[in-house]
Every structure is written in C-alpha cells, then in structure tokens.
Amino acid sequence: xxxxxxxxxxxxxxxxxxxxxxxxxxxxxxxxxxxxxxxxxxxxxxxxxxxxxxxxxxxxxxxxxxxxxxxxxxxxxxxxxxxxxxxxxxxxxxxxxxxxxxxxxxxxxxxxxxxxxxxxxxxxxxxxxxxxxxxxxxxxxxxxxxxxxxxxxxxxxxxxxxxxxxxxxxxxxxxxxxxxxxxxxxxxxxxxxxxxxxxxxxxxxxxxxxxxxxxxxxxxxxxxxxxxxxxxxxxxxxxxxxxxxxxxxxxxxxxxxxxxxxxxxxxxxxxxxxxxxxxxxxxxxxxxxxxxxxxxxxxxxxxxxxxxxxxxxxxxxxxxxxxxxxxxxxxxxxxxxxxxxxxxxxxxxxxxxxxxxxxxxxxxxxxxxxxxxxxxxxxxxxxxxxxxxxxxxxxxxxxxxxxxxxxxxxxxxxxxxxxxxxxxxxxxxxxxxxxxxxxxxxxxxxxxxxxxxxxxxxxxxxxxxxxxxxxxxxxxxxxxxxxxxxxxxxxxxxxxxxxxxxxxxxxxxxxxxxx
Amino acid sequence: xxxxxxxxxxxxxxxxxxxxxxxxxxxxxxxxxxxxxxxxxxxxxxxxxxxxxxxxxxxxxxxxxxxxxxxxxxxxxxxxxxxxxxxxxxxxxxxxxxxxxxxxxxxxxxxxxxxxxxxxxxxxxxxxxxxxxxxxxxxxxxxxxxxxxxxxxxxxxxxxxxxxxxxxxxxxxxxxxxxxxxxxxxxxxxxxxxxxxxxxxxxxxxxxxxxxxxxxxxxxxxxxxxxxxxxxxxxxxxxxxxxxxxxxxxxxxxxxxxxxxxxxxxxxxxxxxxxxxxxxxxxxxxxxxxxxxxxxxxxxxxxxxxxxxxxxxx
Numbered sequence: 001x002x003x004x005x006x007x008x009x010x011x012x013x014x015x016x017x018x019x020x021x022x023x024x025x026x027x028x029x030x031x032x033x034x035x036x037x038x039x040x041x042x043x044x045x046x047x048x049x050x051x052x053x054x055x056x057x058x059x060x061x062x063x064x065x066x067x068x069x070x071x072x073x074x075x076x077x078x079x080x081x082x083x084x085x086x087x088x089x090x091x092x093x094x095x096x097x098x099x100x101x102x103x104x105x106x107x108x109x110x111x112x113x114x115x116x117x118x119x120x121x122x123x124x125x126x127x128x129x130x131x132x133x134x135x136x137x138x139x140x141x142x143x144x145x146x147x148x149x150x151x152x153x154x155x156x157x158x159x160x161x162x163x164x165x166x167x168x169x170x171x172x173x174x175x176x177x178x179x180x181x182x183x184x185x186x187x188x189x190x191x192x193x194x195x196x197x198x199x200x201x202x203x204x205x206x207x208x209x210x211x212x213x214x215x216x217x218x219x220x221x222x223x224x225x226x227x228x229x230x231x232x233x234x235x236x237x238x239x240x241x242x243x244x245x246x247x248x249x250x251x252x253x254x255x256x257x258x259x260x261x262x263x264x265x266x267x268x269x270x271x272x273x274x275x276x277x278x279x280x281x282x283x284x285x286x287x288x289x290x291x292x293x294x295x296x297x298x299x300x301x302x303x304x305x306x307x308x309x310x311x312x313x314x315x316x317x318x319x320x321x322x323x324x325x326x327x328x329x330x331x332x333x334x335x336x337x338x339x340x341x342x343x344x345x346x347x348x349x350x351x352x353x354x355x356x357x358x359x360x361x362x363x364x365x366x367x368x369x370x371x372x373x374x375x376x377x378x379x380x381x382x383x384x385x386x387x388x389x390x391x392x393x394x395x396x397x398x399x400x401x402x403x404x405x406x407x408x409x410x411x412x413x414x415x416x417x418x419x420x421x422x423x424x425x426x427x428x429x430x431x432x433x434x435x436x437x438x439x440x441x442x443x444x445x446x447x448x449x450x451x452x453x454x455x456x457x458x459x460x461x462x463x464x465x466x467x468x469x470x471x472x473x474x475x476x477x478x479x480x481x482x483x484x485x486x487x488x489x490x491x492x493x494x495x496x497x498x499x500x501x502x503x504x505x506x507x508x509x510x511x512x513x514x515x
Numbered sequence: 516x517x518x519x520x521x522x523x524x525x526x527x528x529x530x531x532x533x534x535x536x537x538x539x540x541x542x543x544x545x546x547x548x549x550x551x552x553x554x555x556x557x558x559x560x561x562x563x564x565x566x567x568x569x570x571x572x573x574x575x576x577x578x579x580x581x582x583x584x585x586x587x588x589x590x591x592x593x594x595x596x597x598x599x600x601x602x603x604x605x606x607x608x609x610x611x612x613x614x615x616x617x618x619x620x621x622x623x624x625x626x627x628x629x630x631x632x633x634x635x636x637x638x639x640x641x642x643x644x645x646x647x648x649x650x651x652x653x654x655x656x657x658x659x660x661x662x663x664x665x666x667x668x669x670x671x672x673x674x675x676x677x678x679x680x681x682x683x684x685x686x687x688x689x690x691x692x693x694x695x696x697x698x699x700x701x702x703x704x705x706x707x708x709x710x711x712x713x714x715x716x717x718x719x720x721x722x723x724x725x726x727x728x729x730x731x732x733x734x735x736x737x738x739x740x741x742x743x744x745x746x747x748x749x750x751x752x753x754x755x756x757x758x759x760x761x762x763x764x765x766x767x768x769x770x771x772x773x774x775x776x777x778x779x780x781x782x783x784x785x786x787x788x789x790x791x792x793x794x795x796x797x798x799x800x801x802x803x804x805x806x807x808x809x810x811x812x813x814x815x816x817x818x819x820x821x822x823x824x825x826x827x828x829x
C-alpha cells in the first residue's frame with residue numbers, strides 16, 4: 001500500500017454517543033481525504049444518522065473529536081453542537097428529506113442565511129454570478145427562478161447540492177441521494193459527484209443500494225450496532241460481501257420458485273381514477289393480476305401509484321372503466337367490502353394508514369376482523385382471546401416488542417411492518433396489495449417482507465407490488481408494468497426487461513422508444 | 516335605489532372607508548407577519564385592546580402623540596414575546612395560547628384603566644391626531660376632501676404596507692421569515708435560528724396589531740372605551756387568509772371591508788325604515804365570509820403554520 005498523497009480534510013476520532021443505555025456510536029474513527037468518495041453503509045439503527053448528526057452539529061458527541069481542514073489545509077478541531085460552525089467549517093449535507101422552503105425559488109433557497117439578516121437587498125448580482133459558475137462547473141442545470149414546489153424531486157436535489165456548493169463546502173454528505181430518483185437521474189447525479197470529487201471535494205455517500213456504492217465510491221466504511229466493523233477499498237468487494245458486513249451474517253438469496261398463474265383475480269379494463277388535473281391519477285389503465293402471480297408496478301412515486309392503490313384498497317372508486325375482483329364487479333369505494341372479499345392490504349405509509357399508533361399491537365392486529373365472532377361477543381371485545389392470538393402472531397412473525405399490549409408506535413419500522421403484514425396475510429387473502437412494503441426497512445426486515453410475499457404467491461394468491469425500488473421489482477415480479485403521469489403500460493414479462501428500459505419508461509418514454 | 520348608488524360619489528364615504536380600514540391594515544399586516552413565520556397569533560384581539568389603552572394612557576399622562584404610538588407598539592411587542600415564548604420554544608398549542616393572550620391582554624388593559632380612573636362618569640379625553648393639512652393635494656376636487664379628513668396615522672399605515680412588502684420580498688430577513696414559515700428545517704440547516712426568527716416575527720407582528728388599537732384611541736376617537744375593539748382583531752385573522760398572506764392584498768382586503776362598513780352605515784339611514792338595521796350591521800361580515808369561501812378554498816397556507824419545531828427532531 002502506498003500512502004495516499006491527497007491531504008486529509010476530515011478526521012473523526014473515537015466518536016462515541018450514548019442515548020441512555022443505548023450506545024449509538026461506539027468509538028468511531030473515520031478519515032477522509034480531498035477528492036475521495038467514501039460510502040457509509042449500515043442498516044437502520046447502525047448509527048449512520050447519529051454520526052452524521054454529530055458531524056453536522058445537531059448532536060454533541062459524548063467522547064471523541066472532529067478535526068476539519070481549514071482553507072490552508074491545516075486540521076483544526078470543530079466545536080460540537082453547532083450547525084453554524086459546521087457550515088462555516090465547510091461541511092454540507094443533503095438530507096434524504098430535502099431542507100428546502102418550497103415557497104421560495106431555488107435562488108432564494110441557495111442564498112438563504114448567507115447574508116446578514118440586517119443587510120438590505122439580496123446581493124443578487126454577485127450571487128447570480130457565483131451560482132452560474134457553480135452550475136457550469138458541476139453540470140447541475142436547473143431553473144432557479146420558480147418556486148421550488150414546482151420542481152421535480154431530481155431538480156430539488158440539484159438545488160440542495162448547489163446550496164451546499166454555494167457555501168464552499170469541502171466535505172459534502174449525501175444521505176440516500178438516489179432513493180427518490182429515476183435510474184437516469186441517478187446516473188446524472190453519479191456523474192456530478194465524480195466531477196466534484198475530481199475538483200477536490202470530499203464526499204460521504206450514504207446509501208442502501210450496494211451496486212451504487214460499488215460503482216461510485218472508492219472506499220466503504222461499514223457501521224453495525226454503532227461500531228465501525230469495516231473500512232476497506234471497494235475494489236475487490238462485491239454486493240454479497242458488503243451485505244454480509246452490514247448485517248453480520250450471510251443473507252439468504254431470495255428464491256422465486258416458478259409458478260403457473262391461474263385465472264385473473266384482479267382485472268382492470270380501461271379504468272380511470274381521479275380528476276384529470278391531478279398528477280396521481282389513472283387514465284384508461286388495463287391490468288390483470290392472476291392467481292399465483294406477482295405483478296410489479298414501477299414508477300416514480302406520485303405518478304398514479306396512489307390512485308391505483310386507492311382503487312384496489314377500496315378507498316377510491318373508478319371514474320370510468322370496469323374493475324373486477326374474482327369476477328365480481330367493483331363499483332364503489334368500499335374498504336370494508338375489500339376486507340370481506342379477502343384483499344390483504346399493505347399500505348404505503350404504515351404510520352399514517354397502516355397502524356393506529358396509540359392502540360396496542362394486539363388491537364392493531366385485529367383491526368380488520370374486530371367484528372368476527374372470534375374477536376367479539378355481543379359487542380364486547382374478547383380481550384383475552386385476542387391477546388393470545390396476538391402473542392402467537394408475535395412469535396410466528398418474530399415481532400420484536402415488549403408484548404401484545406405494547407403501543408404499536410413504540411415499535412421500530414420493521415417490526416411495525418411485520419404486524420401490518422401479519423394482519424394483511426392472516427386470512428390467506430386472494431389478492432395482496434403491497435404498496436412500497438419495504439420503504440425505510442433495513443436488509444433483514446426487507447428480506448422478511450419479500451419472503452412473505454413470495455410465500456403468498458406460492459400459495460396461489462395474486463400479488464400486486466407497487467414499488468420505487470427497481471431491484472426489488474426485478475427480484476420479485478413475474479411481470480412488471482410502469483406507470484407515468486397516470487398512464488399504465490401493459491405488464492411485461494420481467495425476464496424480458498432490463499433496468500435501463502424500465503428507467504426510461506419511468507421518465508415517460510413508451511416501451512417501444514425505450515427498447 | 517339611486518340614493519344607494521349615490522353614496523359612492525360622496526367624498527365622505529371614501530374618507531370613512533379609509534378611516535375604518537386603517538386599524539385593519541395594521542392588524543392584517545401584523546397577523547400576516549406572524550403567520551408567514553409559522554405562528555398563528557389569536558392574541559390579536561387582546562393586543563388591539565392593550566395597544567388602544569396603553570397608547571392612549573401614555574398620551575393622557577403627557578407624552579406626545581407619536582410617543583403614545585411607540586408605547587402602544589412596545590406593549591404589543593411585549594404580549595408578542597409572551598405568545599412567542601409559549602408557542603415557539605415551548606411548542607404549546609397556538610390556538611389555546613392565543614386565546615389566553617387575548618384574555619390576558621384585554622383584562623390587563625381594562626384593569627389598568629379601572630385602577631387609573633376609578634370614579635369617572637365620562638371617559639377622559641385627549642387631543643387626538645389632527646386631520647392633515649395638505650398644501651396642494653388638499654385643493655384637488657373630490658380627492659382633496661377625502662385626504663383632508665385623514666390623519667398622519669393613516670398615512671403611517673400605508674407606509675407600513677410598503678415597508679413590510681419590501682422587507683418580505685427583497686431582504687435577507689424577509690427571505691428567512693418566509694422560509695421559516697414554510698420549512699424550519701431549511702432555515703436551521705442554513706445556520707439560522709428558527710426560535711429567534713419566529714419570536715422576532717411574532718413580536719414585530721404584535722407591535723403592528725397594537726398600532727391598530729392605538730389608531731382608534733389616538734386618531735379615530737379621543738378616549739378609551741370598554742368593548743371598543745369589538746371583534747376587529749378577529750376580522751383581521753380572516754382578512755389574512757383572504758389576502759393570501761400578501762401585504763398588497765392585505766391592504767386591498769382591509770379597504771374592501773372598510774368600504775362595506777362605511778356603506779352599511781349610510782345605507783341604514785336610507786333604507787333603515789324598511790329593513791331592520793341589524794341586517795346592515797351583518798353585511799360586512801356576511802360579505803367577508805362569502806369572500807373567504809371563494810378565496811380560502813384555494814388558500815396556500817404557509818406550510819409550517821401552527822407546526823411547532825424542535826431542533827434535532829425530524
């Protein structure tokens with residue numbers, strides 16, 4: 001090994017942070033050099049967010065020190081607990097949830113906070129010139145003079161990066177930057193990050209997507225249980241080794257046994273949902289989901305997925321067209337009817353739509369079947385019986401929680417999702433609607449969700465999977481349809497598709513153009 | 516019928532419109548500043564009362580008129596500080612706190628008045644702002660008599676509209692203010708203090724509200740009465756939505772309401788014999804509600820309005 005000639009820009013040493021009995025960061029060391037792109041990998045709860053929050057001044061570390069290079073390149077200690085100090089020292093962060101004021105324009109978001117509040121005027125000319133130079137250097141072209149609310153997610157992200165660059169950052173932290181982008185947009189981002197690194201910017205890239213980490217980063221630091229368990233070059237690593245480092249055990253390959261689809265369970269014929277003015281609507285959509293088949297819906301969220309899920313879940317009615325479930329025509333919005341028709345529903349937002357936070361695990365588990373004789377008698381809830389069955393479910397689904405009486409909001413996302421999954425799958429539904437079932441879950445929990453969906457398909461259920469994660473769709477789906485701006489493409493055999501084609505269709509190209 | 520239309524040609528009517536609109540202009544501007552920063556300030560009704568009382572008392576005790584205006588603004592800022600501290604760093608319910616501030620400010624004002632003047636039959640008077648003596652404008656036909664009936668306080672209100680509009684649209688402070696009402700995280704991430712910005716906005720807004728009250732005792736009338744605010748604060752809260760949180764439209768809304776009120780006073784004397792006067796009293800409010808129904812359905816509320824922000828919590 002040759003010593004790296006590039007100067008050190010950031011050095012974390014012995015960073016430790018405890019929250020009560022939990023050690024979120026356990027003596028973490030991390031060095032980053034100018035022009036280096038380092039991936040920070042780890043499951044949810046591994047301590048990535050805490051570490052970055054300490055670096056950015058949201059938390060103060062209990063132990064350890066942060067040193068950052070000043071403009072002359074000398075390392076100086078960074079005072080903890082101050083976002084202002086972190087900004088001034090040249091640390092910029094692009095959060096997964098953008099920190100943009102949507103009523104302001106891109107330009108206004110970029111200059112926000114960079115001038116004295118008591119100065120007059122916005123110093124527009126110099127600011128414009130500087131931003132123009134940054135855009136030219138980075139290739140981050142975007143309309144700076146419309147309110148941010150009118151920009152696409154990809155464009156908003158460009159504003160976020162420009163915002164950091166405008167402050168002359170030397171270290172840029174990107175938190176799950178590609179989670180919200182189409183594959184083509186993600187490629188553009190990767191090119192930009194490379195360009196910036198070539199100019200000497202140090203980049204910390206936080207991601208779940210291992211193939212991106214391998215393609216973009218030269219070094220990867222892996223956190224597990226709050227401690228750094230690996231810090232190695234990406235050269236020579238592959239997805240399986242990285243996943244193993246993250247989880248601490250080998251990840252079983254998801255197997256999708258072949259299955260012969262039966263008759264259509266859910267059938268949409270030229271269905272329209274929602275008003276033409278809305279973006280999240282469906283126009284003339286046709287789709288069959290057959291028994292023993294898993295159909296995936298790809299698309300950038302907000303393009304009609306909500307309308308489709310609402311239609312299937314019984315929250316919305318079709319404006320035109322014909323929807324049949326097991327041969328029965330569905331005409332009205334009737335969520336209770338879907339329950340009795342054996343539709344298992346896994347909603348997109350488990351906090352908002354999937355669970356009732358204040359109720360217990362057991363109560364959430366029986367929400368859909370509370371009227372059944374096994375759960376109630378003469379209008380009184382059979383608490384004892386429910387608790388016993390919930391305890392069985394907790395064992396069967398390996399839900400980590402204090403017990404059936406624990407309030408569900410105290411559970412982690414993965415465990416909460418297991419309860420939602422158990423409720424959706426318990427009656428052996430004919431049709432399973434899974435809307436973004438693994439969003440925000442770590443690898444372990446994701447694998448579990450995937451296994452359950454495959455099992456439902458093997459049992460002969462029709463499964464409709466709506467997801468933004470193309471890897472997930474390609475692993476699980478028999479057929480894939482793409483939705484863009486309310487238009488649903490025909491479902492195509494997954495084996496005949498590749499990620500690039502689907503990516504282009506997500507951006508609005510037709511299958512013919514994309515192929 | 517012609518008489519009803521004839522009202523619009525009277526300079527008196529337009530003069531009254533401006534006079535009635537002035538306190539509303541201050542109130543809407545104040546509410547708008549608070550809400551743009553993300554804080555609903557239902558203390559407005561009480562802050563009006565406190566401003567009316569304190570400004571008037573200061574002048575009664577010997578301060579010049581503009582000194583009274585300053586005292587009123589200071590009083591308003593003080594109640595704004597209370598509301599701000601309770602709702603911003605402590606994150607209490609903005610509705611409940613606001614109503615509490617209204618009750619507190621109203622009661623303190625009434626109590627102060629009673630303590631200062633335990634035994635008076637008629638309210639003590641001051642010498643209020645005099646009508647403007649305009650050299651050239653005053654001689655214009657129609658416009659002259661309208662402007663000639665106004666005081667410097669009304670001119671000040673119009674100036675405030677311009678200042679607030681420019682500050683909001685064209686200064687770093689205004690930018691930060693608009694951002695903090697939309698996404699406080701964006702402000703925090705840029706190294707600015709959400710708490711300081713919001714409390715500052717609520718204090719400035721409350722000072723403007725108090726000026727609305729002070730106009731009544733220092734310019735429109737010359738004494739302080741119980742119940743003289745009479746819901747003007749609440750009207751301002753509604754007008755703020757009507758104005759879509761924009762200073763220019765706030766001015767328009769206040770003038771519109773002023774015109775309706777001035778109109779109903781005059782139409783009462785014409786049609787009063789046939790139609791009960793209460794119907795006319797209701798008129799401005801009914802039209803306000805109708806306008807709100809039309810406008811507010813599409814209203815673009817500041818995204819972070821009424822959402823407390825705690826640092827480090829996403």
